[in-house]
Amino acid sequence: MLLRTVTTGLTVVALGLTAAACGAPATDSKTIRVVYRNYSDFPQMDDFMKVVKKEFEAANPGLTAQLNPITSLDSDYLAKVQLMQRSPSTAPDVLFEDSYNVNADAAAGYLLPLDDQLKNWPDWNEQFIDATKQAGRATDGKTYAVPMGTDTRGIWFNKTVFAKAGLPTDWHPTSWDEVLAAARKIKQSQPDVEPMYMPLGKPSTEAVSMQTLEMLLYGTDTKDLYSESDKKWVAPSKGMNDALHFVSTAMTEHLAQTAAEAEDTQFAATQMTTRMSKDKIGFMIDGGWYARYWAPGGVSPWPEWTKTMGTTAFPTQHGQAPGKVTLSGGWTLAVGGSTGNAEAAFKFLTVALNKKNSTDIDVNCSWLPVRKDVRADPRLAEKDPTVPFWSDLVSITRYRPTLPEYPQVSNAMQVAADSVVNGGDPDQATRKWVEDVQKVVGADKTRNG
Amino acid sequence: MARNGKRVLAWLPPMAPSVVLLGLFVVGPIAWCLYAAFTNTALTGIAARRPQFVGLDNFKNLFTSADVGASLWLTVLFVLGSAVVGQNGAGMLLAVFMQRRSRVLRGIVGTIVVAAWVLPEVVAAFAVYAFLNTNGTLNEVLGALGLGGQNWLYTAPLFAVVLANIWRGTAFSMLVYQAALSEVPSDLTEAAEVDGAGPVRRFWHVVLPVIRRTVVTNLMLITLQTLGVFALIFVLTAGGPDNKTRTLPLLMYEQAFKFGQIGYGTAIAVVLLALGAVFSLVYIRSLKTEV
Numbered sequence: 001m002l003l004r005t006v007t008t009g010l011t012v013v014a015l016g017l018t019a020a021a022c023g024a025p026a027t028d029s030k031t032i033r034v035v036y037r038n039y040s041d042f043p044q045m046d047d048f049m050k051v052v053k054k055e056f057e058a059a060n061p062g063l064t065a066q067l068n069p070i071t072s073l074d075s076d077y078l079a080k081v082q083l084m085q086r087s088p089s090t091a092p093d094v095l096f097e098d099s100y101n102v103n104a105d106a107a108a109g110y111l112l113p114l115d116d117q118l119k120n121w122p123d124w125n126e127q128f129i130d131a132t133k134q135a136g137r138a139t140d141g142k143t144y145a146v147p148m149g150t151d152t153r154g155i156w157f158n159k160t161v162f163a164k165a166g167l168p169t170d171w172h173p174t175s176w177d178e179v180l181a182a183a184r185k186i187k188q189s190q191p192d193v194e195p196m197y198m199p200l201g202k203p204s205t206e207a208v209s210m211q212t213l214e215m216l217l218y219g220t221d222t223k224d225l226y227s228e229s230d231k232k233w234v235a236p237s238k239g240m241n242d243a244l245h246f247v248s249t250a251m252t253e254h255l256a257q258t259a260a261e262a263e264d265t266q267f268a269a270t271q272m273t274t275r276m277s278k279d280k281i282g283f284m285i286d287g288g289w290y291a292r293y294w295a296p297g298g299v300s301p302w303p304e305w306t307k308t309m310g311t312t313a314f315p316t317q318h319g320q321a322p323g324k325v326t327l328s329g330g331w332t333l334a335v336g337g338s339t340g341n342a343e344a345a346f347k348f349l350t351v352a353l354n355k356k357n358s359t360d361i362d363v364n365c366s367w368l369p370v371r372k373d374v375r376a377d378p379r380l381a382e383k384d385p386t387v388p389f390w391s392d393l394v395s396i397t398r399y400r401p402t403l404p405e406y407p408q409v410s411n412a413m414q415v416a417a418d419s420v421v422n423g424g425d426p427d428q429a430t431r432k433w434v435e436d437v438q439k440v441v442g443a444d445k446t447r448n449g
Numbered sequence: 450m451a452r453n454g455k456r457v458l459a460w461l462p463p464m465a466p467s468v469v470l471l472g473l474f475v476v477g478p479i480a481w482c483l484y485a486a487f488t489n490t491a492l493t494g495i496a497a498r499r500p501q502f503v504g505l506d507n508f509k510n511l512f513t514s515a516d517v518g519a520s521l522w523l524t525v526l527f528v529l530g531s532a533v534v535g536q537n538g539a540g541m542l543l544a545v546f547m548q549r550r551s552r553v554l555r556g557i558v559g560t561i562v563v564a565a566w567v568l569p570e571v572v573a574a575f576a577v578y579a580f581l582n583t584n585g586t587l588n589e590v591l592g593a594l595g596l597g598g599q600n601w602l603y604t605a606p607l608f609a610v611v612l613a614n615i616w617r618g619t620a621f622s623m624l625v626y627q628a629a630l631s632e633v634p635s636d637l638t639e640a641a642e643v644d645g646a647g648p649v650r651r652f653w654h655v656v657l658p659v660i661r662r663t664v665v666t667n668l669m670l671i672t673l674q675t676l677g678v679f680a681l682i683f684v685l686t687a688g689g690p691d692n693k694t695r696t697l698p699l700l701m702y703e704q705a706f707k708f709g710q711i712g713y714g715t716a717i718a719v720v721l722l723a724l725g726a727v728f729s730l731v732y733i734r735s736l737k738t739e740v
Contacts, residue, residue, distance in 0.1 A: 079706035082492040101493065104709075202689035205707075252596035260603035263690035264582065404494035408708050414694075422691045 008024050022162035029341040031064045032348055035084065036096035036212050038069035041299060042365040044292075045069075045096060051360070052352045059105045059351065063344050068092065075205055085110040088338040091344040094352075096333045099135035102145050104404040105334075106138040112335040113142040123354065123371070132370035134399060136332050145332035146353055151369025152326040152393040154292055155179075155213055155312045157283035158276065162310070165189040165282070171312050174319045176216070183255040186282040195255045195422045197272065197284035200247065200421050201262030208417050209410040210327055210400060211286055214244035219316035219325035222449045225409070233401075233409065234449035235437040236356030236430070242317060244416060251421055259421050275304040276309075285314060288390030292366040295383070311386045313393060328397040330367065365429055368394060412436035483608035486716040492709030500712070507716035516692070516700065517717065523736075524676065524696040525527050525726065527611060535615035537668060540622020545652065547599070548630055559623075568621030574684035577613040581685075602686055606694045614675060621674075622667055629663035630656065662736060669732045676725050697721045 034053070038046040044223060046069055053065040068135045070080050076102060081184035084090040085105070097105065105111050114136075118124045124146070136145030159169040165186045173179045183195035217225060222239025226232070250256040261267045275281050284290075288311075294302040313324035333352055335345040351357065357376045361367065365385050368391050369375040380387045401405060416433040420426050437447055486507055511517050532608050543562060549560040565573060580586045581601040588598025601610050633656050641651045659663070679698040682688065688695035688703070695703070697717060705714025 065582075076706075077707070079492060082497075082709065086492075086497070104493040107495045108493045109493075110497070162637050198602070259690070260583065260600040263603050263686070264495065264600070265684065265687045265689075266578065266582070404491075404709075411703075411708060418691055 001327070014336060014389055017127060025326055026153065029344075030062060030338070031066050032085050032093035032341060033066050033068050033091075033347050034094045034348065035068045035081060035092035037069060037074070037243075038071055039073060042074075043297075044327065044361065044366075046362050048357070048364065049352075052348070052357055055357075056348050057353045059086045059089070060344070063341075065094075065348055069318070075269065082110070084368060085336070092336045093164075093339040093341065095334045095336055098147055098186050099145065099147065099330050099332050099334050100400055100402040102136055102332065102334070102405070103138045103402045104333055106140070106142070106144045107404060108170065109337045111144040112339060112342055112345075113144055114146070114335060118143060118146075119343075121350060123350070125369045126374050127355070127427075129372060129375075129394075130368055131394065131397075132330070132417075135328075135330050135370075136334070139403070145334035146349060147330055147370040148353060148358065149365060150330035150370055150394065150397075151283070151287050151289055151330055151368055152390045152397055153215055154314050154324075154326055154390070155285055156276075156285050157310045158281060159308055159310050159311065160279045161186060161190065161193055161282045161374065168306050169310060169406060170428060173312065173315045175315050176317050179180075179254065180246075180249060180253075183250070183282060187255060187374055189400065190282075193280055193282055194275070195282040197281050197286070198250075199255055200256065200417060201259075201420055202266075203263065203265045203415065204268055205414060206410060207286075209413045210329070213240070213413050213417055214398075214400065215314055215325060216246055218327065219314070219320070221317070221320065224449065226403070227447065227449070228401075230447065231260050232436055232445055232447040233405075233441050235434045235446045236448050237434070239317075240416075240433060241430040241447070244420050244429050247417055247424040250418045251423075259423070262421050266408045274301075275298040275306065279308075285431055288368065288386065288393075289366040291384045292364075295366070306385055308384075311389050316328050322396050324393070324396065326393040326397050328394065330370070333356060352426050368402075376421075408440040409437055414441065453542065482715045485675055485712055486719045488710040488712045490715075492706070492711060494709065496712075497709075503712070507713050510713065511716050511720065516695075517697075517720070519692065520695050520697050520700040521720070522527070522725070523607070523694065524698075524721075526607065527678070527696050528672055528675045528728070530607075531611040531614035532616045532618070532671045532700060533668060535611060535617040536622045536671050536675075537664075539615060539619045540667075541626050541664075542626075544626035546626065549648050562623055563620045565617050568617070570617075570680040571684060573679045574613065575619045577609070577616065577681075578685055581609050603690055606686050606690060610685055610694050612679055612684060614678060617670060617681065618674070619697055623669060625667045627659070629660040633659050665732050665736050672728045672732075673725050676721060676728070697724070 010334065015086055017318045036049055036051060041272050046067075049067050049069070053067055055064065056065050060250075070077055072080055078098065079096075081095065082105075084092065085108070095111075097111075107197040108111075123190070128147070132147045132150055133143065137145040142394045155173075161296045162171060162182075163167050166184075166189065167182055167185060171182070173182065179196075186193055186195040198212045200212060201208070208373050214225060217237070218241030219237045220242050222234060222237050224234050225237075227234055232234075251259065257267070261271075272281075272284075273290075274384070276284070277294065291305065293299045296303070313326065315324060316325050335342060335349065339345050344380065355371065355373050358369065359377050359379065360376055363377075363379050366384050368387065369380065374380075375391065412433050415436065416429040419429045419432070434446075485500075487502060487504060489496045489503045489506075492496045543558065547558060568576065580583070584598045584599070587601065587603075590641045591598045637659070638651050641655045646654065677698055678696070680701065682694055682696060682699055683702070686694045688699040697720065701714050701717040701721065704710050704717060712734050
């Protein structure tokens with residue numbers, strides 16, 4: 001009997017503790033919770049936030065910033081944070097947010113509109129480059145997030161490989177055909193080199209849509225995935241069909257990574273950067289941030305990269321104006337919709353994104369600056385001499401249609417690319433993609449293009 | 450009435466904690482899952498703030514979707530191949546062959562088999578990845594023997610994940626059968642032996658009927674375990690290539706957490722639950738029919 005009473009008692013206590021842990025809000029109005037991603041491929045944000053926390057607390061006695069790093073890969077961070085946002089007791093006050101998610105999260109009420117506070121922040125009015133402010137603006141016209149940095153995409157090419165293939169080391173392809181021709185030349189001269197790399201295969205998820213298919217699609221006469229003017233998704237799409245044919249050509253002529261490598265869950269993470277530094281890849285269509293993997297302390301440090309690697313813009317299909325194409329994304333800081341102290345949260349944001357801290361994070365992450373005064377800072381080009389090149393691309397950049405349906409449309413693109421990678425017919429893959437898109441957004445919200 | 454009340458008072462207090470815990474962490478989530486399956490609940494977007502009741506829409510989409518059909522079929526193949534045939538068969542064989550062997554041999558074999566089982570799922574998955582990938586152990590061994598290797602995870606993905614799950618899960622069946630076999634009365638097998646029955650006949654007609662209930666219980670447990678396998682497949686193939694290993698749990702994850710469609714994802718969970726119930730029914734029925 002005694003034993004039973006004791007056991008029951010203990011269980012009740014344990015239950016009480018569990019309930020308390022579940023229910024109590026973790027922050028009060030004096031503490032703000034700051035949520036961001038921390039992982040071995042991205043340690044910069046944690047170092048950054050620790051500095052900002054110190055400065056914020058020194059400038060605002062009585063307020064505390066509680067750092068809440070999320071240990072996860074980029075692809076899982078989104079879902080983890082969205083699950084936290086579902087409950088006010090775990091929702092962040094300040095959030096490291098992918099610009100492509102601002103629209104959907106704003107619609108969900110997860111984010112706080114910042115227009116009133118931004119109006120009174122001189123830096124916002126004077127220093128932030130107007131084009132980049134789009135990153136935090138939702139379809140309702142309000143601004144929900146402040147950009148930390150942006151990025152552009154293009155071609156990284158290995159000059160050693162190019163020289164051996166008899167290709168120019170100041171390469172400027174002007175059409176898709178020239179890109180493929182260079183790949184063929186590399187293949188002929190160096191059979192053990194993979195001529196080109198572009199994100200493909202199921203494990204590469206969103207990169208397949210953005211870095212590969214959209215880079216191609218936006219350079220065709222179709223131009224768009226979603227047409228802002230008539231608010232319709234472009235499907236069927238001649239451009240998408242051409243893009244899939246490009247991928248198909250690269251795969252069937254063995255100009256890109258093999259299908260098996262594309263489907264390897266660890267390939268991009270473990271082997272890509274190293275192969276590049278060993279002159280085993282001719283060129284890759286990828287983001288300008290790549291230099292951070294080669295920097296000291298990166299995934300595969302490679303001090304000689306500045307001499308070996310060249311950069312060039314990705315051309316439009318037949319050289320249509322403006323002759324090159326790029327896409328941008330970028331990360332922002334936002335304030336949680338259910339924050340208990342919006343004022344403190346915004347203060348934290350202004351400390352994090354002042355001139356000094358913006359410069360630090362852009363330099364450390366190889367991001368392109370979104371502030372005019374940061375752009376002028378010589379440290380950026382010192383650390384990564386390709387920054388001016390990638391920054392110049394901002395003038396012609398395009399953003400993804402970041403509507404709530406986008407992730408599913410994007411997935412349909414990945415499915416189409418995946419079937420082509422595995423030997424499928426590009427025309428059939430396009431037809432299936434059109435069906436999928438029409439199913440997701442509704443046939444009445446699509447148009448031919 | 451008073452007597453009844455007293456009886457309730459006698460069992461309720463000690464039971465209450467477990468009832469509450471079960472309600473909170475088992476019944477609650479299942480009930481929420483059943484409810485969410487009939488809504489358009491989403492991780493983000495307008496449906497995250499105001500989810501709407503959509504009736505049977507999720508299930509209509511689900512049953513007309515080629516993806517779900519393919520995943521359902523893959524799940525059944527995965528369960529039959531890796532649990533019912535693989536783990537169950539290999540576990541039984543190991544248990545039978547290790548019966549009445551020397552203590553040393555039992556110790557060595559047992560440790561090797563159980564080692565795979567005590568590894569955390571993710572670690573086990575990485576071990577299999579290291580074994581099967583292009584530069585993996587298997588290809589090294591084949592290369593040393595003068596045979597060409599291949600990327601097994603790409604050329605035979607379903608086989609690879611089935612193999613991985615057999616390797617990882619066999620220990621459980623082996624332990625269960627070792628315990629069951631040691632309970633088979635030796636006078637029964639000895640009597641059969643005197644009657645002239647060979648080892649196969651003895652096993653089939655004497656041992657198996659005795660441990661029949663254990664077999665069914667084991668099948669039920671490993672089937673339900675295998676139905677939910679996620680991390681193993683996710684690490685090895687992420688459901689690819691070309692969705693050839695996207696079982697229902699992976700499809701559910703993709704819909705719920707990649708596309709944020711919690712409602713649709715929970716509808717898939719309900720299908721998974723129903724599939725588990727079907728398997729369980731088959732097993733329970735086979736227990737009832739007496740030999």
